[in-house]
Amino acid sequence: MAGDSLRGARLGSASFEDATGVTLSPRQTTEYLCSNQHITSVIFAADAEVPSNWDCRQCSQVAKLRNPSQAEQPEPETKVAxxxxxxxxxxxxxxxxxxxxxxxxxxxxxxxxxxx
Ligand SMILES: [Zn+2]
Missing domain, CATH: 1.20.5 (Single alpha-helices involved in coiled-coils or other helix-helix interfaces)
Structure with a gap:
């Protein structure tokens, strides 16, 4: 029995190692402001296309992108336009x-x- 649980722990730690070995892609935090002045922050991958509207997490109204300049950073490598x-x-x-x-x-x- 002791051997089984040990093996299980070893397996568990191995899979944990795999998970941490994965390099996270760069992120960007985007903020949305609804008409009730609620701020909803959403995290996107850095190269993801950021939508201009998002549902407010507090009142479910449509929130608008708060800092569009952040979303439209001139990144020639990621923008294919x-x-x-x-x-x-x-x-x-x-x-x-x-x-x-x-x-x-x-x-x-x-x-x-x-x-x-
Ligand atoms: Zn709201």
């Missing part, structure tokens, strides 16, 4: 990019030559 090229074009002209591209390609060619 804009492509990398579009972001680049906001910072540089196409002519600049053509020159840059030629430079990078020439550099790459040189590096490959040196590597072999």
């Amino acid at each position: 804009r492509t990398h090229l579009e972001i680049l074009l906001e910072r540089r002209t196409r002519e600049d990019l053509e020159i840059l591209l030629k430079e990078v390609l020439a550099d790459l060619k040189l590096r490959r030559k040196n590597a072999s």
Whole structure:
């Protein structure tokens, strides 16, 4: 009997280890404010799309997103609305990019030559 319970404990601790080994994805806390001034905080994954409305936890009314600036953080890596090229074009002209591209390609060619 003692052996059985021991085995059970070992198994339990093993599965606990597995659970803690999982790395949590980054989170964001979003606050919603209803017309009765109740604040409802909801935690989303950092890359999740945050809805602009949420049901108030206290009075079940529709609560509105309190800090939309937090939800619309400019994260080019997670937002797929804009492509990398579009972001680049906001910072540089196409002519600049053509020159840059030629430079990078020439550099790459040189590096490959040196590597072999
Ligand atoms: Zn409320």
